[in-house]
Amino acid sequence: MIYLELLWSFFQIGLFSIGGGYAAMPLIQDQVVDIHSWLTMAQFADIMTIAEMTPGPIAINSATFVGIQVAGIPGAVVATIGCVLPSCFIVMTLAYIYYRFRELKMVQGILAGLRPAVIAMIASAGISLVIMSFYGEKNLPVDLSGINVVSVIIFAVSFLVLRRWKVNPVYVMLGAGAAGVLMYSVI
Template sequence: MVFLQLFWVFFKIGLFGFGGGYTMVSMIRMEVVDTYGWMTAGEYADLLALSQMTPGPISINAATFVGFTQGGILGSLIATLSLCLPSVILMSFVIALFFKHKESPYVKKPMALMTPVVAGLIISAAVMMCDKESFTSVLSFVIFGVTVVAHYFFKVNPILLIVLSGIAGWLWGIYN
């Protein structure tokens, strides 16, 4: 029964969730805390912190976590797969529509308008993350500046930059 509920909750979120991990995470909270009462609000806040601290897309982390607490490994698999399933189903439609009619103005013109919108949305995601929690010291600004220059101008591998930033933060913590 709980497996069916997990499937239904995360399938819905995968189908209607939109606008990046943070929006989905609040949808998950509504279902998990308010509708089903699987967790308290406090437990969900802990889960969220954990989802942000562990690697991977935040909503995948949250789904795996909720599924695991409700139904073990099988629960986590069902929750995560159900979250991805709508994307897979939608993709077959999009491929049929988009890739087959690529040269049609009905595809080209909407894409021409969607691209600048998406660029604006990605930048907004970066802007909204700029708060006191992200810029705690001089080091934060240095890391930010160095990453922009290193990645934009010198195409330094982002994984390397993340590892180096983590090490810098760790050392800074030790000496302060």
């Protein structure tokens, strides 16, 4: 049955994609293009592009897209459920453990050791985003002159507004999008 196949495929994607986002891509390709032939490679590339352009996790976006292509809206719902089920079980168990034991001195020590690492990871992700935004590619190019000036301006203004006036990040992101449309239309 197609619904069960969708559920099981995306359950596996949800279960084995640790580290989020881009870690899920090869898994999705494996299930959706190679094993089940639900999408062609060109369609897969399209959905990855769209997943990056629209809000929400890549795995959920592709679950919805594949589900619709294969079995309409019910397919989309089933694939999405499959995708989040492993998280529900595993993360809720971890949440229970965390709130039960976090007062223990040892657990506090471990968590204190983790915090700087978490911040370092977010910092690394942030730098990747800055490079992506300024140069349109993941790694810093050899020639640094190809910088996107509009993006630099939007970045600088957004950053200033966030630090100085503590504006809600949601408004900053929407404002940055509007600024992009305005500035590129003028140029």
